[in-house]
Structures are given as structure tokens and as C-alpha cells.
Amino acid sequence: RGVSQGSPPVTSLLSLAVTSEQIEHLHRRFKQLSQDQLTIRKENFDSIPDLEFNPIRGKIVHAFFDKRNLRQESDGLAEEINFEDFLTIMSYFRPIEMNMDEEQLDRFRKEKLKFLFHMYDSDHDGKITLQEYRNVVEELLSGNPHLEKESARSIADGAMMEAASICVGQMGPDQVYEGITFEDFLKMWQGIDIETKMHVRFLNVDTIAHCY
Amino acid sequence: MEVLWAVGQVGAVWMAVVLGLIMLPSALGISLGISEAYMWVLVKTLEWATIRLQKGAKKPEPQLPRTPTANGIIERDETPMEKEIALLHRADFEFSHIFYFCRKGFEAIVEDEVTQRFSSEELLSWNLLTRTNVNFHYISLRLTVVWVIGVVVRYCFLLPLRFTLAAIGITSMIVGTTVVGQLPNGSVKNYLSEVVHLTCSRILVRALSGTIHYHNKENRPQKGGICVANHTSPIDAIILTNDGCYAMVGQVHGGLMGIIQRATVKACPHVWFERSEMKDRHLVTKRLREHVADKSKLPILIFPEGTCINNTSVMMFKKGSFEIGGTIYPVAIKYDPQFGDAFWNSSKYNIVSYLLRIMTSWAIVCNVWYLPPMVRKEDEDAVQFANRVRSAIACQGGLTELPWDGGLKRAKVKDTFKEEQQKNYSKMLVRNGSVG
Numbered sequence: 001r002g003v004s005q006g007s008p009p010v011t012s013l014l015s016l017a018v019t020s021e022q023i024e025h026l027h028r029r030f031k032q033l034s035q036d037q038l039t040i041r042k043e044n045f046d047s048i049p050d051l052e053f054n055p056i057r058g059k060i061v062h063a064f065f066d067k068r069n070l071r072q073e074s075d076g077l078a079e080e081i082n083f084e085d086f087l088t089i090m091s092y093f094r095p096i097e098m099n100m101d102e103e104q105l106d107r108f109r110k111e112k113l114k115f116l117f118h119m120y121d122s123d124h125d126g127k128i129t130l131q132e133y134r135n136v137v138e139e140l141l142s143g144n145p146h147l148e149k150e151s152a153r154s155i156a157d158g159a160m161m162e163a164a165s166i167c168v169g170q171m172g173p174d175q176v177y178e179g180i181t182f183e184d185f186l187k188m189w190q191g192i193d194i195e196t197k198m199h200v201r202f203l204n205v206d207t208i209a210h211c212y
Numbered sequence: 213m214e215v216l217w218a219v220g221q222v223g224a225v226w227m228a229v230v231l232g233l234i235m236l237p238s239a240l241g242i243s244l245g246i247s248e249a250y251m252w253v254l255v256k257t258l259e260w261a262t263i264r265l266q267k268g269a270k271k272p273e274p275q276l277p278r279t280p281t282a283n284g285i286i287e288r289d290e291t292p293m294e295k296e297i298a299l300l301h302r303a304d305f306e307f308s309h310i311f312y313f314c315r316k317g318f319e320a321i322v323e324d325e326v327t328q329r330f331s332s333e334e335l336l337s338w339n340l341l342t343r344t345n346v347n348f349h350y351i352s353l354r355l356t357v358v359w360v361i362g363v364v365v366r367y368c369f370l371l372p373l374r375f376t377l378a379a380i381g382i383t384s385m386i387v388g389t390t391v392v393g394q395l396p397n398g399s400v401k402n403y404l405s406e407v408v409h410l411t412c413s414r415i416l417v418r419a420l421s422g423t424i425h426y427h428n429k430e431n432r433p434q435k436g437g438i439c440v441a442n443h444t445s446p447i448d449a450i451i452l453t454n455d456g457c458y459a460m461v462g463q464v465h466g467g468l469m470g471i472i473q474r475a476t477v478k479a480c481p482h483v484w485f486e487r488s489e490m491k492d493r494h495l496v497t498k499r500l501r502e503h504v505a506d507k508s509k510l511p512i513l514i515f516p517e518g519t520c521i522n523n524t525s526v527m528m529f530k531k532g533s534f535e536i537g538g539t540i541y542p543v544a545i546k547y548d549p550q551f552g553d554a555f556w557n558s559s560k561y562n563i564v565s566y567l568l569r570i571m572t573s574w575a576i577v578c579n580v581w582y583l584p585p586m587v588r589k590e591d592e593d594a595v596q597f598a599n600r601v602r603s604a605i606a607c608q609g610g611l612t613e614l615p616w617d618g619g620l621k622r623a624k625v626k627d628t629f630k631e632e633q634q635k636n637y638s639k640m641l642v643r644n645g646s647v648g
Contacts, residue, residue: 026322029321029322029323033321045321048320048321050316050319050320051317051320051321053316054313054316054317054320055313056310056313056314056317057317060313060314060317060318060321090318090322093315093318116310116311116314119310119314120310136310140310140313
């Protein structure tokens with residue numbers, strides 16, 4: 001499963017609308033991040049200034065090493081990823097194509113939502129609990145000295161209650177809402193067009209002609 | 213005996229050639245037209261090469277969006293944060309915010325604006341130098357033959373010629389300024405020093421096959437002013453001194469550079485700092501202030517970015533240069549990457565290999581715009597003034613402005629920046645009534 005230094009591999013994953021040019025761009029980027037090594041570790045993401053701004057930087061970097069996202073059978077975190085893994089994660093952000101049918105679109109959407117779900121579900125138990133949701137909100141609001149922890153909590157609690165009402169309906173006074181499962185998560189996003197919000201589109205740059 | 217006589221003859225001819233073709237025209241500022249002829253041939257050849265390439269190209273796919281001058285590889289959504297989150301709003305605070313940051317994060321990972329600027333600009337068509345063509349593929353026999361001829365011409369013919377010219381230029385600079393430095397201070401000395409500096413600059417520019425177009429010469433920096441320009445390479449200084457005399461500012465180096473510095477400072481009041489002095493900002497500012505206050509001294513030349521950027525953008529200007537006072541004369545320098553990449557990627561190449569690359573490029577073509585002088589306003593502080601000057605330079609040169617520090621080439625983002633962004637985000641939430 002090694003990746004040769006010279007040419008990037010074209011795996012079956014990439015029967016996407018990613019052209020070989022784009023793969024080459026990504027490969028160059030990968031080499032830049034890995035400083036010419038074959039694998040990337042978490043520390044390599046520290047060299048991206050634009051990413052420092054991002055409040056959920058930790059979660060995004062974590063997502064690259066999350067074995068659930070890497071489509072591996074096992075659970076937990078990988079220590080390092082190679083270029084193929086890098087492309088696997090990037091594929092979650094590919095834009096929709098014109099010629100996709102219903103089934104493909106649906107699968108597409110599920111994939112993207114699953115990626116997002118994994119980001120929230122940090123203990124990998126398949127449910128987003130109140131505490132996990134609170135963590136995410138706190139991270140998003142981190143760094144502002146004027147916003148206290150209480151505010152972050154109340155936001156999180158409010159959102160969880162709304163999620164509960166969508167998924168479970170009216171709850172009795174004794175019922176406890178365990179957490180948002182993936183099916184509930186899908187329900188929440190029904191009718192909302194996330195495919196166009198969660199993608200990165202490549203520009204077509206004619207850098208050099210290829211001779212075939 | 214005869215050998216000596218033959219050597220003498222050759223030596224005499226050589227001297228005549230050097231004087232006639234190089235020194236005199238440079239001293240008088242006239243051009244013999246050799247460079248122009250060379251450029252004409254070069255342009256024709258590159259046009260031919262580009263046409264050959266396009267003939268061999270596959271038809272591009274029509275549906276993906278195009279861009280003529282790509283400074284990036286992904287389409288960025290420039291919607292400001294507030295608008296985008298407002299669009300996704302369903303309730304007060306939802307998962308929607310995560311989308312925005314997730315996408316921004318991914319965009320940054322695929323390509324970040326800053327690191328991009330520290331690597332050379334990608335050309336849209338090939339200029340027969342493999343160093344600018346990362347995707348070099350074999351295209352046709354004819355093209356490869358032309359490329360090989362190009363290599364031979366560049367390395368075997370142009371390189372020795374340029375090297376000789378550069379050697380002549382540097383030697384004359386050292387000798388000339390030492391001689392002039394012996395004279396007593398006065399207008400004669402100043403005049404001669406200007407002549408020497410200009411001549412040697414012109415020789416050096418020719419050594420790089422430089423073609424420079426100066427615009428708006430009426431705004432040229434005057435004595436007692438400060439000239440400020442964007443920085444792409446160490447030869448920026450030579451480009452500017454080709455058209456006027458400046459007092460350079462910089463650190464004292466060792467080696468050949470040190471010799472040049474010591475020689476030139478005798479003839480002309482350049483400001484060279486010892487390494488230990490550079491750390492003391494007040495000392496530096498004081499010396500520069502003294503220099504500027506003396507209206508008879510040449511304008512000083514400063515590059516406020518502090519490091520070499522790849523000539524597609526202008527990064528943050530260090531405010532030190534703008535605290536000195538006096539009139540600022542901004543200058544915008546834009547290189548044409550078609551003929552040779554002038555950017556010095558100091559983390560990749562050292563100075564010697566950089567000079568070698570420059571001397572084996574086709575030519576250095578650039579445009580220099582002199583902008584109208586600017587003065588700090590009453591209510592402006594140094595940082596705002598610096599930004600105003602930077603905008604003017606970026607606007608004229610067609611470069612983008614980035615709020616980043618050139619020091620990011622080597623260091624990480626300052627925490628103050630991060631906190632700013634996070635504060636913005638939280639402020640926005642509070643405003644929307646999400647809290648409490």
C-alpha cells in the first residue's frame with residue numbers, strides 16, 4: 001500500500017470528477033505539508049497559517065486521522081496517513097456533478113453527513129451526547145473572554161432539546177434523551193441542501209498541455 | 213617574446229571591447245541596441261514554442277469554471293462569515309456554524325493563501341525553462357530540440373558572458389568607489405560618486421539581460437526622502453539604482469558583499485548597520501532620522517516587507533520604516549515571469565544558486581512605477597500609514613494585498629491574530645441574540 005514518491009496513485013476512489021491535474025495539485029500540496037515525507041502526522045498541519053484562525057481546527061485535523069473516515073474496519077486514530085488516505089478524506093468534499101442520479105446523490109449526502117457526525121461524536125460510540133455537543137460549542141466559541149461557559153452551555157442545551165423534539169417527539173418527564181444517533185442526525189437535515197455547502201471546487205487551470 | 217606580444221595584442225583588443233561596448237555606453241546611459249535585438253529574438257521563439265504546445269494540447273473540458281490568471285487552484289467562496297451563517301440559520305445556534313468552519317478549514321488545507329506566496333508563481337504557458345514547468349511532459353521532438361538548443365545557449369553562451377559582465381561591474385564598483393572615496397567631501401565627490409554608482413548599476417543590469425520599463429519618472433524620489441518598494445529578490449536594489457542614486461540601508465555582511473559595502477560607503481553615505489545594532493530599534497530609527505533630516509543626502513531605500521515575496525502579492529509592511537518621518541516615495545516593482553523567475557525562495561535556494569538561476573534565465577523583464585509622494589497624516593499612526601502606502605503599491609503593480617506578515621515564511625501565526633478572529637465570531641453570535 002506504499003506510495004511512490006514520484007507519481008501519485010490513482011485509486012478506485014478517484015473515479016470522481018477529480019482530474020489527474022487536480023490529483024497532481026493535491027499531491028504537490030501533500031508533499032509540501034509532509035515536507036517530502038511519505039506520510040503526514042498531526043504536527044504537519046501546524047504549518048498552515050490560514051488554519052490557525054479556525055476555532056474547530058482541532059476537530060478538522062482530527063478528522064483526517066479518524067479511522068472511521070479512512071474507511072478502515074477498525075476504530076480509533078491513525079498515527080499518520082499517506083497520500084491515498086489524504087485523498088480519501090478530501091473526497092468527502094468533492095462537489096456534486098451534473099450527471100448524478102437519485103441514488104448517487106443520496107449516497108453522496110449520507111457520506112458528507114457521516115463525516116460531520118464523526119466530527120461531533122468524539123468518543124466513537126455512535127451517538128452525539130449532550131456533553132459532546134457542548135464540547136463542540138465551547139470550541140466554536142473559544143477565545144472570547146466575554147462569553148462565559150454558561151452561555152456556551154445554554155446554547156448547547158437548547159440545541160439538544162430541539163434535536164430531541166425533532167427526533168423523538170414529545171418526551172415524558174421520565175424519559176432521558178440518550179443522544180443523537182446517525183439516523184436522527186439524518187432526520188434533522190432532511191430538506192436542507194447541504195451538498196452545496198460542504199464542498200471545495202477546483203478551478204480548471206490549463207498549466208501545461210499533455211501529449212497523448 | 214612573440215607570445216608576450218600576442219597576449220598584449222589580445223589584451224588591448226579586449227580592453228577596447230570592454231571600454232567601447234560596455235563602459236562608455238553605461239557611463240553615458242545610452243544603449244547600443246544589443247539587448248533589444250536579443251529580446252526580440254527571444255519573444256519570437258517563445259511565441260513559436262507556445263503555439264506548438266497548444267497544437268499538441270487536448271481539448272479542455274468545458275464545464276469546470278476557468279480563470280485566466282490563476283493564483284489559486286480552488287474556487288473560494290468570498291461570502292463574509294456573517295452572511296453565510298445567516299443563510300444557514302434555522303434556529304438560534306445549530307450545526308450550521310460547523311459547515312462554514314469545516315469548509316474554510318478544508319480550503320486552507322488544500323491551499324492556503326500565505327504559503328502559496330512563498331513559492332514561485334506558476335506560468336500559464338511554458339517558457340522553455342524546465343524549472344518553471346512542474347508538469348514537464350514530452351511533447352514533440354521539435355520542441356525538445358529547441359529546448360536543448362536553449363539550454364546550450366543559456367549555459368554555454370549567455371552564462372559566461374553574463375558572468376564576465378557581472379565581474380566587470382562589481383570590480384569597477386569597488387575600484388571606482390574606493391578612488392572616489394579618496395577625494396575630499398564636496399559636490400565634485402558627490403557627482404563622481406553618482407556617476408560611478410549609475411555606471412556600475414547599468415553594467416550589472418546588462419549582466420542579467422534586464423529590460424526595465426520605468427513609469428512616471430516625474431515622481432522619482434528626491435533627496436531627503438525615503439523610497440519604499442515591494443521586495444521580490446536581492447536584485448530589486450540594482451533595478452532601482454539603475455535609474456537613480458539611493459542611499460542603501462542594510463546589515464553589514466562578510467565576504468564579497470562586505471567588501472562592496474565598505475568600498476561604497478566611502479564614496480556615498482550608505483547606512484550599514486552592524487548585526488548587534490539592528491536589534492536596537494531606537495538606534496536604527498535615530499540614525500535613519502538623522503540621515504533623512506539632512507536634505508542634501510540621497511534618499512534612502514527600504515524594503516518594508518522584510519523578506520522576499522513571490523511578486524503576486526504585497527504582505528504586511530513593518531511599521532518601523534514609517535515612524536522615521538519625512539516624505540515617503542512608494543515604488544511598485546512587478547516582474548514579468550515569462551522570461552525568468554526573479555523570486556528568491558531563500559528556504560529553497562542559497563544566494564549562489566539563486567544567482568546562477570538568474571543568470572541562466574532568458575532575461576529579467578520588469579516594470580517599475582514611481583508613485584506620487586505620501587506623507588503621514590495628523591490622525592494616522594504608523595501602522596495605518598504603512599497600510600495606506602501598501603495599498604497604493606499593490607494597486608499600481610496589480611498585486612493582491614495580504615494582511616499577513618512576511619515573517620510567516622519561517623514562523624507561526626501570532627496568537628493575537630487568532631484571538632481577533634475568534635472574537636469576531638463570538639461577537640456575531642451575541643449580536644444575533646443567540647446568547648442569554
